[in-house]
Amino acid sequence: MPAFHQIGHNSENLLSEKGLERFGGAILSPLNYGPSAVEAQIQSLKSRPGFVTIFDPHLYRPQSERMCLPEWDYYPKDVETADLNEKWWASIAEKVASTAKKLETGAVASPAIVPKIFPDEFFLQLIATGNRLEAALRGSPVKPIQTIIANMADLASQQRVMTIASIVSRSRISDCLLVFVNSIEPRRELADPEELKGAMRLIQTLESGGQTTTIAFSSSDMVLWKAAGATNCATGKFFNLRRFTISRFDEPNDSGGGQLGYWFEESLLAFLRQSDVLRVRERGFVSSASGENPFVAPILEAIPAKEPWVALGWRQFLYWFADAEYRLQKGTTTAGDLVAVADRNWAEIEKSKPPLLMEERQNDGGWVRQWYRALVELPNFR
Amino acid sequence: MAPYTLQPVAQAICTASKYTFGGGAGQGTFKETYLATKPDGTKLALKVLRPGCSSARSEREVEAMKRCSHPNIIPLLELAEIIHAGTKYGYLLETFMAGGTLDDRLRKGRLTRNEMLTLGGELISAVSHIADHELVHRDIKPTNIMYPNAGAEAVVCDFGVVRDLRKESITDSFLLVGPGTPFFAAPEQLNNEKALIDWRADQFAIGVTLTVGHFGFHPYQGEGEDENQAVSHVAARKGPSDKFVRAIEASRLPVLAKMVALWPAERVRTAYKLLEGWRKQN
Numbered sequence: 001m002p003a004f005h006q007i008g009h010n011s012e013n014l015l016s017e018k019g020l021e022r023f024g025g026a027i028l029s030p031l032n033y034g035p036s037a038v039e040a041q042i043q044s045l046k047s048r049p050g051f052v053t054i055f056d057p058h059l060y061r062p063q064s065e066r067m068c069l070p071e072w073d074y075y076p077k078d079v080e081t082a083d084l085n086e087k088w089w090a091s092i093a094e095k096v097a098s099t100a101k102k103l104e105t106g107a108v109a110s111p112a113i114v115p116k117i118f119p120d121e122f123f124l125q126l127i128a129t130g131n132r133l134e135a136a137l138r139g140s141p142v143k144p145i146q147t148i149i150a151n152m153a154d155l156a157s158q159q160r161v162m163t164i165a166s167i168v169s170r171s172r173i174s175d176c177l178l179v180f181v182n183s184i185e186p187r188r189e190l191a192d193p194e195e196l197k198g199a200m201r202l203i204q205t206l207e208s209g210g211q212t213t214t215i216a217f218s219s220s221d222m223v224l225w226k227a228a229g230a231t232n233c234a235t236g237k238f239f240n241l242r243r244f245t246i247s248r249f250d251e252p253n254d255s256g257g258g259q260l261g262y263w264f265e266e267s268l269l270a271f272l273r274q275s276d277v278l279r280v281r282e283r284g285f286v287s288s289a290s291g292e293n294p295f296v297a298p299i300l301e302a303i304p305a306k307e308p309w310v311a312l313g314w315r316q317f318l319y320w321f322a323d324a325e326y327r328l329q330k331g332t333t334t335a336g337d338l339v340a341v342a343d344r345n346w347a348e349i350e351k352s353k354p355p356l357l358m359e360e361r362q363n364d365g366g367w368v369r370q371w372y373r374a375l376v377e378l379p380n381f382r
Numbered sequence: 383m384a385p386y387t388l389q390p391v392a393q394a395i396c397t398a399s400k401y402t403f404g405g406g407a408g409q410g411t412f413k414e415t416y417l418a419t420k421p422d423g424t425k426l427a428l429k430v431l432r433p434g435c436s437s438a439r440s441e442r443e444v445e446a447m448k449r450c451s452h453p454n455i456i457p458l459l460e461l462a463e464i465i466h467a468g469t470k471y472g473y474l475l476e477t478f479m480a481g482g483t484l485d486d487r488l489r490k491g492r493l494t495r496n497e498m499l500t501l502g503g504e505l506i507s508a509v510s511h512i513a514d515h516e517l518v519h520r521d522i523k524p525t526n527i528m529y530p531n532a533g534a535e536a537v538v539c540d541f542g543v544v545r546d547l548r549k550e551s552i553t554d555s556f557l558l559v560g561p562g563t564p565f566f567a568a569p570e571q572l573n574n575e576k577a578l579i580d581w582r583a584d585q586f587a588i589g590v591t592l593t594v595g596h597f598g599f600h601p602y603q604g605e606g607e608d609e610n611q612a613v614s615h616v617a618a619r620k621g622p623s624d625k626f627v628r629a630i631e632a633s634r635l636p637v638l639a640k641m642v643a644l645w646p647a648e649r650v651r652t653a654y655k656l657l658e659g660w661r662k663q664n
């Protein structure tokens with residue numbers, strides 16, 4: 001399936017941009033836009049054949065992250081005082097279903113909150129809410145999607161992964177929106193091989209049981225999710241820099257995705273700053289995928305002209321994401337190939353003389369080795 | 383077998399209803415079963431509930447049976463109460479299963495592949511109906527599978543430990559083991575993992591029942607191992623025995639193998655899909 005664009009602040013125009021046509025769906029954001037804007041987005045996207053729109057009610061942190069949410073009918077006025085019990089969730093599910101029908105979106109994700117801890121009861125509640133949404137949408141053209149929020153730290157245990165998979169596979173809904181919560185800093189990669197194996201096993205188990213998975217808030221880790229069999233992966237313009245982390249919400253909102261331009265380099269599976277781009281090019285590490293990326297040439301023109309290229313960086317990453325997803329889906333490349341090449345290149349960089357030192361100390365490819373391990377060791381994950 | 387203590391009550395019910403009392407036919411923790419015959423010759427199973435014995439369980443059993451209506455599930459004909467010697471007793475009337483149990487049938491020999499496939503279809507159909515009502519039987523086994531008469535389709539009986547997923551569980555969370563018969567129970571029942579209990583626990587029990595009926599051994603029972611060891615392997619979620627894996631491959635029964643997977647997520651997700659897959663094995 002094609003890649004999904006996770007719409008963020010001022011990013012809906014990217015969907016129709018030349019070079020980014022490969023995105024086959026969008027996850028709409030009521031956080032960034034009010035009802036009339038989202039309705040207009042849906043109507044405009046309807047003209048694209050086969051394009052899928054998913055409305056995500058975005059109640060992940062309704063008390064701290066509201067933005068446009070209060071403009072929506074389903075946004076609970078009592079979010080600060082309510083007990084958030086079954087009755088409360090049932091009412092939210094009904095309202096979200098009614099909003100989705102009014103918007104005429106293709107699909108809607110079940111409302112869910114990011115909890116402090118992730119016990120069995122949390123997953124049972126997610127399923128109960130999902131089933132309510134499914135019941136409320138029965139007979140309408142809007143497709144329900146089961147939201148599942150899993151904590152990466154919990155997924156290091158196979159027992160926990162299978163428990164979660166066993167509970168969520170009880171949902172009457174066959175399509176899932178999977179959100180992995182973690183506490184890594186923005187601009188850092190997921191790098192715990194046990195957690196990665198657990199996340200991959202969760203995807204694998206749900207998919208082999210007949211539930212499709214769309215991995216929300218993905219970044220370059222999409223290659224791992226695709227290797228596990230994820231049907232769709234979604235990303236947004238800022239997910240070259242940040243992901244669904246707790247710290248993400250602690251950053252000032254006005255900084256957007258950061259003011260620095262980043263280039264995503266497939267040969268290293270890494271985001272590079274401007275000076276690193278020049279170093280890596282000089283040493284011949286730029287991949288053919290980057291060579292074919294239509295946003296690379298404008299970046300290379302912007303750099304010597306000392307023009308800002310932050311927005312081109314978003315596009316360069318988004319193009320790579322959709323293109324790599326397509327190649328992985330088609331089987332013209334595999335996650336194993338991409339990770340092995342990156343691992344080899346990082347090894348060469350380490351040995352290179354004079355040393356090739358990246359601007360950011362942590363940009364050392366350390367996660368690539370862990371990704372490689374996760375891929376190789378997944379079959380024996382216990 | 384312990385003596386039938388509720389016989390005078392059963393006799394009083396028969397007298398009041400003008401039935402012929404036919405003696406004891408079985409007993410469980412919560413009730414005793416007697417044979418009763420109507421004046422037109424129809425045979426009935428009269429189940430008298432023990433007074434004060436987990437009324438919540440008995441109520442759930444009755445509610446579950448009232449909700450179900452399916453050719454492969456024993457019908458509840460009547461539910462009533464009688465006051466006998468100053469004490470109130472509840473009782474149920476069900477069709478008497480003259481064809482005996484699957485357990486009786488297995489004493490005569492194993493099921494052929496075709497018999498097993500037919501029985502599997504009937505049991506899956508019954509469990510699909512039970513699951514549609516958000517119920518989990520939790521005690522499917524050869525003694526709870528009966529035949530109205532020889533050659534008839536099997537019916538699932540005894541909803542004594544039924545779980546209603548719409549209601550609060552009756553089982554205490556601190557218990558090591560949940561209700562059910564260990565030899566046929568899924569790991570989530572054996573480990574009292576309440577959040578994992580759903581219709582797929584019944585799917586597991588059907589899988590074990592059919593494996594025992596056709597192959598003559600439990601899927602997790604290795605060469606030279608006894609029944610307790612099989613149960614321990616299931617509880618510890620250790621893979622199926624080599625002889626089961628070989629038997630499944632030789633018999634081309636991949637769906638049966640999936641039914642007895644150790645995690646619910648690895649079994650067939652919906653009853654509809656299970657029935658569809660099961661029929662394709664023919």
